[in-house]
Amino acid sequence: MTANASLLILHPRLNAYLKPSATAILHSLNHFSQTLNPSHFSLALNRNRRFAIPRLSLSQNPRNHSSSSSSAAATQISSLNSHDNGGGGRSGALSPPPIVEAPQKIDVNPPKGTRDFPPEDMRLRSWLFENFREVSRLFGFEEVDYPVLESEALFIRKAGEEIRDQLYSFEDRGNRRVALRPELTPSLARLVIQKGKSLSLPLKWFAVGQCWRYERMTRGRRREHYQWNMDIIGVPEVTAEAELISSIVTFFKRLGITASDVGFKVSSRKVLQEVLRCYSVPENLFGKVCVIIDKMEKIPMDEIKSELSSAGISEKAIEELLQVLSVKSLSKLEEILGAAGDAVAELKQLFSLAEKFGYSEWIQFDASVVRGLAYYTGIVFEGFDRQGKLRAICGGGRYDQLLSTFGGDDIPACGFGFGDAVIVELLKEKDLLPELSPQVENIVCSLDQELQGAAASVATILRQKGQSVDLVLENKPLKWVFKRAARINASRLILVGNSEWQRGMVSVKILSTGEQYEIKFNELE
Ligand code: HAM
Numbered sequence: 001m002t003a004n005a006s007l008l009i010l011h012p013r014l015n016a017y018l019k020p021s022a023t024a025i026l027h028s029l030n031h032f033s034q035t036l037n038p039s040h041f042s043l044a045l046n047r048n049r050r051f052a053i054p055r056l057s058l059s060q061n062p063r064n065h066s067s068s069s070s071s072a073a074a075t076q077i078s079s080l081n082s083h084d085n086g087g088g089g090r091s092g093a094l095s096p097p098p099i100v101e102a103p104q105k106i107d108v109n110p111p112k113g114t115r116d117f118p119p120e121d122m123r124l125r126s127w128l129f130e131n132f133r134e135v136s137r138l139f140g141f142e143e144v145d146y147p148v149l150e151s152e153a154l155f156i157r158k159a160g161e162e163i164r165d166q167l168y169s170f171e172d173r174g175n176r177r178v179a180l181r182p183e184l185t186p187s188l189a190r191l192v193i194q195k196g197k198s199l200s201l202p203l204k205w206f207a208v209g210q211c212w213r214y215e216r217m218t219r220g221r222r223r224e225h226y227q228w229n230m231d232i233i234g235v236p237e238v239t240a241e242a243e244l245i246s247s248i249v250t251f252f253k254r255l256g257i258t259a260s261d262v263g264f265k266v267s268s269r270k271v272l273q274e275v276l277r278c279y280s281v282p283e284n285l286f287g288k289v290c291v292i293i294d295k296m297e298k299i300p301m302d303e304i305k306s307e308l309s310s311a312g313i314s315e316k317a318i319e320e321l322l323q324v325l326s327v328k329s330l331s332k333l334e335e336i337l338g339a340a341g342d343a344v345a346e347l348k349q350l351f352s353l354a355e356k357f358g359y360s361e362w363i364q365f366d367a368s369v370v371r372g373l374a375y376y377t378g379i380v381f382e383g384f385d386r387q388g389k390l391r392a393i394c395g396g397g398r399y400d401q402l403l404s405t406f407g408g409d410d411i412p413a414c415g416f417g418f419g420d421a422v423i424v425e426l427l428k429e430k431d432l433l434p435e436l437s438p439q440v441e442n443i444v445c446s447l448d449q450e451l452q453g454a455a456a457s458v459a460t461i462l463r464q465k466g467q468s469v470d471l472v473l474e475n476k477p478l479k480w481v482f483k484r485a486a487r488i489n490a491s492r493l494i495l496v497g498n499s500e501w502q503r504g505m506v507s508v509k510i511l512s513t514g515e516q517y518e519i520k521f522n523e524l525e
Pocket of ligand 1 (some may be wrong): 182183184185213215220221222223224225227229230231373392393394395396397414415416417418419420421422
């Protein structure tokens with residue numbers, strides 16, 4: 001610091017800024033510069049060179065208060081200031097007024113499309129996630145997670161998907177292109193490739209994670225949402241899709257949603273593939289064609305046709321594609337495509353399995369379901385509300401070739417994503433939202449300030465026995481304690497009072513019945 005201070009003082013450019021009297025003072029500062037706080041000095045210089053010395057703020061530095069030489073310097077500076085300004089105080093070239101930043105009023109809302117989760121919303125979210133997790137457990141799936149921030153390249157596919165334009169992506173401080181994940185499937189594929197042969201197939205993985213998409217906001221569509229995903233890796237048979245749909249049906253049933261509220265539209269991308277093959281459309285156009293067709297409900301048919309045509313699909317092929325897409329029954333599909341192809345065979349198998357699982361009434365064939373992500377290769381499905389008020393509740397399908405697009409060996413895979421937003425809208429519609437109130441088993445309170453330690457011991461004993469306790473941390477009147485007990489839905493009120501405590505006892509009140517008794521504090525269960 002000594003060297004640093006001297007350097008500053010001798011620096012010609014700095015001296016040029018200072019008045020002669022200030023320069024003289026600077027020289028006189030050299031002899032006690034050891035007492036200065038280096039961080040004050042350099043910070044002042046960085047902020048505003050012109051004010052370097054006054055912002056040393058000697059009088060505010062505790063180290064300088066103890067030094068007679070430094071307080072002398074402070075006096076010198078202060079007299080210099082009053083001389084320079086003629087008016088005293090802390091203003092002037094060498095002693096500007098302290099920069100008082102006006103408190104910045106911030107927008108207290110979260111960024112558009114994102115949510116806070118105050119306790120009442122968090123209770124609903126936790127309840128939903130517990131159901132996601134419980135259903136996944138019932139089906140024998142293991143939980144996984146991946147980083148919310150991934151390499152941007154993981155989400156860049158060439159098929160012109162909407163999801164790519166919705167990417168929250170940026171360059172990090174190491175000049176790497178990164179993105180907030182818009183979905184979980186590419187991360188899953190990355191992890192499967194990374195783990196390689198160490199994994200024993202099939203994998204049954206589930207995840208509940210936050211995803212980010214810069215979406216146009218509509219009911220049930222946000223810029224940030226949580227997705228429950230279940231994926232089966234390593235099973236080529238349709239049994240995997242049947243099992244996945246069964247898990248979603250199980251979830252709906254747990255929540256009180258029935259087959260008359262919700263259904264699944266099911267199709268297979270192999271339907272389109274078979275049509276395109278008839279017209280010798282190259283395989284590499286397949287993903288792109290699917291992404292265009294998925295927009296059918298969003299943009300006019302003329303635009304769909306012109307996009308398909310620009311992608312190199314002949315007019316005849318387009319006509320046939322559109323005809324097939326309007327089919328709503330498997331028997332009609334079989335009439336068009338014949339029974340020999342995989343598409344019809346797999347779909348028939350799925351419907352037969354649905355009968356065995358017991359959810360036939362939930363599913364229907366609908367060739368128009370294609371899905372907007374390029375990587376699906378086989379059966380695809382979407383959950384929808386039968387009133388038609390909401391966007392897709394969930395969606396998934398088979399993606400047997402995703403791993404090779406990342407340089408890995410292909411492994412058959414299928415899965416689904418289920419968002420946390422549309423389902424809440426549906427539960428509201430159906431009046432099925434659960435009543436979730438805070439739940440703490442005990443409220444413990446001392447009746448006397450001196451007994452707060454005793455109340456803490458009681459709380460500790462109960463917590464060690466697995467009981468939840470809201471310990472009243474201040475000296476509060478009983479009326480307040482009762483009010484709080486009601487707010488947190490406590491079952492028991494435990495009061496630690498002087499006369500009872502002297503006998504090793506506490507008072508217990510069962511709040512639902514009003515029953516009251518005394519008990520030895522260490523016998524509380
Ligand atoms: P997805 O259809 O893009 O598929 O999203 C799946 C579900 O996530 C949707 O059905 C919806 O419930 C929810 N979701 C998507 N975007 C939003 C949004 N902006 N706001 C609220 N909810 C949203 C996928 O993401 C695939 N990766 C699913 C998958 C997993 N396929 C195989 N495995």
